[in-house]
Amino acid sequence: MSEKIYVFKRFERFWHWSQAALIITLMLTGFEVHGSYVLFGFGKAVDIHTVAAWSLVTLWVFAIFWHFTTGEWKQYIPTLDKVDAMIKYYLMGIFTHAPHPFKQTVVTKHNPLQRLAYLGFWLVISPIIWFSGWFYLFYASWAAWGVDRYLSLEWVAFFHTVGAFMILAFFIVHIYLTTTGHTVTSHIKAMVTGWEEVE
Amino acid sequence: MNPETKQRLGKKHVINNFCTAVPSNYEFCTACHVGYGWKDNNFDFSAQDNVDCLVCHDTTGTYRKLPGLAGHPTYKDMEFPPHSGKIVKAPDLGQVARNVGKSSRANCGACHFYGGGGDAVKHGDLDSSMRDPSKYLDVHMAKDGLDFTCGTCHATSGHQVPGSRYAPTATDEKAGAHMRGKKDVNPSTCQACHGTRPHPASKTKLNDHTDRIACQTCHIPEFARGGIATKMSWDWSTAGKLDKDGKPIKLKDSAGRDAYDSKKGDFRYEANVIPEYVWFNGKVNYTLRDTRLDPSRIIRINHFEGSPDDGKSKVWPIKRFTGKQPYDTATNTLLIPHTFGDDDSSFWSNFNWDKALEAGMKAAGGSFSGQYGFVSTEMSWPITHMVAPKDDALTCQQCHGANGRLDKVPGLHIPGRDANPWLDRIGWGIALLTLLGVLAHGGARILMARRGNGGH
Numbered sequence: 001m002s003e004k005i006y007v008f009k010r011f012e013r014f015w016h017w018s019q020a021a022l023i024i025t026l027m028l029t030g031f032e033v034h035g036s037y038v039l040f041g042f043g044k045a046v047d048i049h050t051v052a053a054w055s056l057v058t059l060w061v062f063a064i065f066w067h068f069t070t071g072e073w074k075q076y077i078p079t080l081d082k083v084d085a086m087i088k089y090y091l092m093g094i095f096t097h098a099p100h101p102f103k104q105t106v107v108t109k110h111n112p113l114q115r116l117a118y119l120g121f122w123l124v125i126s127p128i129i130w131f132s133g134w135f136y137l138f139y140a141s142w143a144a145w146g147v148d149r150y151l152s153l154e155w156v157a158f159f160h161t162v163g164a165f166m167i168l169a170f171f172i173v174h175i176y177l178t179t180t181g182h183t184v185t186s187h188i189k190a191m192v193t194g195w196e197e198v199e
Numbered sequence: 200m201n202p203e204t205k206q207r208l209g210k211k212h213v214i215n216n217f218c219t220a221v222p223s224n225y226e227f228c229t230a231c232h233v234g235y236g237w238k239d240n241n242f243d244f245s246a247q248d249n250v251d252c253l254v255c256h257d258t259t260g261t262y263r264k265l266p267g268l269a270g271h272p273t274y275k276d277m278e279f280p281p282h283s284g285k286i287v288k289a290p291d292l293g294q295v296a297r298n299v300g301k302s303s304r305a306n307c308g309a310c311h312f313y314g315g316g317g318d319a320v321k322h323g324d325l326d327s328s329m330r331d332p333s334k335y336l337d338v339h340m341a342k343d344g345l346d347f348t349c350g351t352c353h354a355t356s357g358h359q360v361p362g363s364r365y366a367p368t369a370t371d372e373k374a375g376a377h378m379r380g381k382k383d384v385n386p387s388t389c390q391a392c393h394g395t396r397p398h399p400a401s402k403t404k405l406n407d408h409t410d411r412i413a414c415q416t417c418h419i420p421e422f423a424r425g426g427i428a429t430k431m432s433w434d435w436s437t438a439g440k441l442d443k444d445g446k447p448i449k450l451k452d453s454a455g456r457d458a459y460d461s462k463k464g465d466f467r468y469e470a471n472v473i474p475e476y477v478w479f480n481g482k483v484n485y486t487l488r489d490t491r492l493d494p495s496r497i498i499r500i501n502h503f504e505g506s507p508d509d510g511k512s513k514v515w516p517i518k519r520f521t522g523k524q525p526y527d528t529a530t531n532t533l534l535i536p537h538t539f540g541d542d543d544s545s546f547w548s549n550f551n552w553d554k555a556l557e558a559g560m561k562a563a564g565g566s567f568s569g570q571y572g573f574v575s576t577e578m579s580w581p582i583t584h585m586v587a588p589k590d591d592a593l594t595c596q597q598c599h600g601a602n603g604r605l606d607k608v609p610g611l612h613i614p615g616r617d618a619n620p621w622l623d624r625i626g627w628g629i630a631l632l633t634l635l636g637v638l639a640h641g642g643a644r645i646l647m648a649r650r651g652n653g654g655h
Contacts, residue, residue, distance in 0.1 A: 035600065035615040036623075042615050043595035046404055090640075095647040140396075140407040154612040158619055165626030169633045176637035 002182055007109045008194045012072075015063045016191055022059065023167065025052045030164050034157075053133060078119045079112050086113040094180065104198050121170065129163030132156050201366055203482050208365045213485055216500050216522035216576040217315040217433060220488075220535040223562030226269040227539035231310035238269035240562075253292075255306050256299040261290040263309075267539065304330050304340065307349040316463075319427040323472060323518035324584035328425020336425045338588045352387040362387035367581055369413070369481035369505070370513050371395075389414040411611070413479075413513040415583050416604075417593040421471045422518060422582050428456050428468035433522040435536075436573035438464035439550040447550070462538075462547045464523075474516030474582050476608050478505030488565055492531045492574060497521075500578040507610025514608055516582040523575050525556060529568035535559040 008016070029049040032039050040048060067073040085101035090113075092098070102111040110118070135142070135156045142148035181187035182197045190196035200207050210228070214220045221228045222240070229237040234249040236242065243249060251270065253262050264272050265279050265287060272290060273279075279287045308330050315321030319328075334341040339351070353362045362368075362385060371390040385391065393414070396406040408417075423429040440461055442448050447461030456468040482504040492498050505512035525534040537558035538546045546555035552571060560567040598605045599615035611617075 033599075033614055035618045038596075038600070041594075041596060042599040046595070050404070095643055140410070152612065153614075154617070157612065157614055158622060161618070161622055161626065165622075165629060168626075168630045172630065172633045173637060176641060179641065 002197050002199060004195045004197055005104070005106055006194050007104070007106055007190055007196045010194070011066055013191060013194060015059065015066070018059060019056065019063075022052050022056045023171070025049075026056070027164065027168060027171070030160075034161055034164070050137065053137070075108070075110055076115060076118055076122070078115045081112060083112045083116065086111055090180075100199065104196060109196075117170075125163055125166045125170065128159055129167065132160035132163060136160055201483075203366060204484055206485055206487060208485060212487065214488060214500065214533050214535065216520060216524050216578050217321060217430070218538065219435075219524055219533075220559075220563065222535055222564075223537040223559040224539045227266045229270040230264045230266040230268060231314075232270045235270050240564075253295055253299065254309065255302045257295050257306065258298045258300040258303070259290075259295055260305060261288075262292075262295050263287065263290065302348065302350055304348050311349075315430060317430075317457075319423060319425075320430045322580055322584070323422040323429040324419065324580075324582045326423070326425055326427045326429065328427050329584065332425060332585075334588055335591060336585055336587075338586050352391075354386045361385050364581065365483060367479075367481050367483070369479045369515060370511055389418075411507075411513055413515045415581075415586075416476060416514050416516050418586050418589075419474070419516055419582050419584075420587055420591060420593050420597075421473055422516075422585055423470045423472050424585055424587075426470065428454070428470040429472065429518070430466055431469045431472065431518075431520060432465075432467040433463065433520075434465040434573075435525060436464060436523045438462060438546070439552065441550065461550065472518065473604070475519050476514050476605055477503055477517055477579070478507055478512040478608065478610070479503045479515040479517075479581070480505040480509055480512040486533065486576075488533060488535070488563065490532065492526060492533070494526060494528070494531060494572065494574045496575075498533075498574055498576045500576050503579050503581075514605060514611070518580040518582055520578045520580060521576070522578075523573040525552065525571050526574045527568050528570045528572045530566070532565075533574075534567060534571055535563045535565070537562060 026049060029040060029045040029052065031037065032045040033042065033049060039045065067076075082101055089098065089101050093101070104111070135147070135151060136153075138145075139153060139156075142151055178187040178191075179185075181190075182199055186197040210221050210232075218224070218228070225240075225242075226238045233251045233254055234242070234244070235251055236249060251264075253272070254264060262272055264270060265277075272292070273287055274292075275289045276286050277289075279285060308325070308327060311322070311325050312318060312327045312329060313320070314325075319326030328336060329340060331342055332340050334344050339345050339347040345351075353360050355361070368385040368388050371385065371388040372395055389397075395409050396403075397409070397414070398405040437459070438461060440448060440459075448459065449457070449461070450459035452458040452468070454468075457466050459465050484502045484504065486492070486498055486500050486502075503515070503517065505515075525536060526532060527534050534556050536546050536552070536555040537544055538555065541548065542558075543549060544551075544554040544558035546552065553569070556567050556571055557569075593604065596615075597603060599613055601616065603613065603616055605611060605613065606616075
C-alpha cells in the first residue's frame with residue numbers, strides 16, 4: 001500500500017538541482033585548483049570555480065528569501081525526538097523490513113536525522129567553506145580590511161579544503177540515502193516531480 | 200656611490216665575470232663611453248668638449264665607434280678587426296652632424312646590445328634583434344605595433360637616463376602614470392604606465408599576484424628569444440691555449456656559436472633561456488676589488504637582496520651568469536687582468552697571466568702578490584626587456600602545478616602545488632571510508648533482500 005504526497009514545490013526542486021549542479025562543479029574544479037588532478041587546466045578551473053561560487057551565493061539569497069517568506073524554514077528546526085529510533089532503523093530495521101520510524105508528511109518532510117544533518121551543514125560546514133572561500137577570493141583586499149596580519153593564504157586554503165572534504169563526505173552519504181525511501185528511487189523521483197511515494 | 204649599499208660602483212670600479220674590469224683596458228672598453236679619449240685614469244669627465252653627442256643622436260646609422268680608439272669614432276678607413284682584411288669606413292662626420300635627431304633603438308643598442316664583447320653576450324634580454332623586433336619578441340617595441348624606442352620608457356630628463364641596474368626599482372607601488380622629470384620616481388617601470396592592478400576585471404585574479412610577483416616573471420617567459428644566443432658562462436681559466444704553431448685558437452660548438460677563444464677561455468651560449476627566479480627588493484650588493492673571498496665557494500659577483508618577508512621584495516626573473524676568473528690566492532681578492540693593448544704585458548698579445556695580472560692591478564691601483572688562481576663566480580642580471588604579447592605570457596599551470604617555474608623560490612604558497620599532504624591523506628581517507636561504508640550498507644541491504652527478509 002502506498003500513497004503519494006506533494007512534498008517538494010517547484011522552486012524547491014529548482015533550488016535543489018541547480019545547487020547540486022553547482023556543488024558538483026565546485027568540487028570538480030575545487031579539487032583541481034587544490035592540485036589533485038588536471039581536468040580543465042588551472043586557470044579555467046579557477047574561473048569556473050569563481051563563477052559557480054557566485055552563482056551559488058545568488059541562489060542561496062533566493063533560497064533563504066523563499067524559506068522565510070513561505071515559512072518552510074521551520075522544516076529545518078532540529079529535534080532529538082525519535083533520533084535514536086532513526087539511528088536504530090538505519091543500523092538494523094532497514095535490513096529486516098521494519099517499519100520506518102518517521103512518517104513523512106507535507107508539513108514535516110525531513111526525518112529527525114536529516115534535520116540534524118542539515119543543521120550540521122548550516123552550522124559547521126557552511127561557515128568553514130564560505131568564510132575561507134570569501135577570504136581566498138578576496139586575497140587582494142586583506143590589507144585594506146586590516147586582516148593581512150592574521151591570515152595566510154596557506155591556512156585559508158587549508159580550511160577551505162577541510163570544508164571541501166566535509167562536503168564530499170556529506171555528498172556521498174546524501175546520494176546513498178536517496179535510495180532508502182519507500183522504493184530505491186522514490187526519493188529521487190520526489191525531488192524531480194515533487195511527488196513522494198510514502199507508506 | 201650607491202646610497203643604499205654605500206658601495207662605490209660604476210664601470211670604473213666594479214668587477215664582473217665577463218671581461219672582468221675596465222681599468223688597464225680603457226682604450227678598448229671605452230668605445231662605449233659617451234665621450235672622447237678616455238684612455239687612462241686621467242680622463243676629465245667634466246669637460247664638455249669630451250662629450251660624444253653623435254653616438255646617441257646620429258640618425259644616419261653610419262657613425263661607429265670601435266674598440267681600441269678610447270671612445271673616438273673612426274676618423275679614417277681602418278681594418279677591423281685587425282688582420283681580418285675587413286675595412287670599416289670612416290663616417291662622413293659633416294653628414295652625420297647635419298642629421299641628428301632623437302635617439303632610436305639602434306642608437307642605444309649600438310652599445311647596450313653588445314655589452315660583454317659581442318651581440319647578446321651580456322644581458323640576455325637586450326641584443327640586436329631588439330633593433331627592429333617582432334611583436335612576439337617585444338610587444339611594446341615592435342615596429343608594426345607600438346614602435347616604442349628605448350626612450351619611451353627610459354624617458355630622460357636633462358640627459359639623465361632613468362632605470363638603473365645598480366639600483367633598480369624592484370617594487371613600484373605608485374600606481375598610475377608617472378610624471379616625466381619627477382625625481383622621486385622611475386618612469387621606466389612597468390607600473391609607471393600600467394599601475395599595480397593592470398589586468399581587466401575578467402582576469403582580476405591575476406591582479407592578486409602583483410603584490411609578490413614582478414610583471415616580468417610572467418610576461419617575459421624566456422629571454423634571448425630573438426634568435427641570438429646569449430652567453431651563459433665564461434671560464435677564463437682555460438684561456439691561453441695555443442696550437443702547435445703557437446697561434447691562438449677559436450672553436451665553435453655544434454650550433455656554430457663561439458665555444459673557445461684563446462684570448463678568453465671557454466664559453467657557453469644559449470637561446471630561448473628559461474630564467475631563474477629570486478626574491479628581489481632592488482638592493483644589489485657587489486663583490487668589489489677589495490672584498491675578501493672564500494674561494495672554496497661560488498663567489499657572487501653581485502647579489503640581489505630580497506626575501507619573502509621584508510614586504511619590499513617581489514619574485515623576479517634573472518639571468519644567472521656563471522664563470523671562473525682570476526683571483527689572488529694570497530689575499531683572496533679578485534684580480535684585474537690587463538687584457539687589451541699593443542704592449543708586452545697584455546694577455547691578448549702574449550697570453551701570459553703573470554704579466555697581464557701584474558700590469559692590470561698596477562693600472563687599477565691595486566696590489567698583486569704574484570700568486571693567482573681561478574675562482575668560480577656567478578652574476579645575476581635582472582630580466583626586464585623582451586616583453587612578450589599577453590598570449591605568450593606564462594600560463595597558470597607553469598607555476599600552479601608540479602615542477603613549476605617557482606619551485607626554487609621560498610616563502611610562497613602556490614595553490615595547485617602546495618597542498619598539505621596530511622590534510623589530503625585524512626580528507627581522502629574519510630571520503631573513501633564513507634564510500635566504503637555506504638557501499639557496505641547498501642550491499643547488506645541487497646543481500647538481506649535476496650534472502651527474502653524483504654529489506655528495501
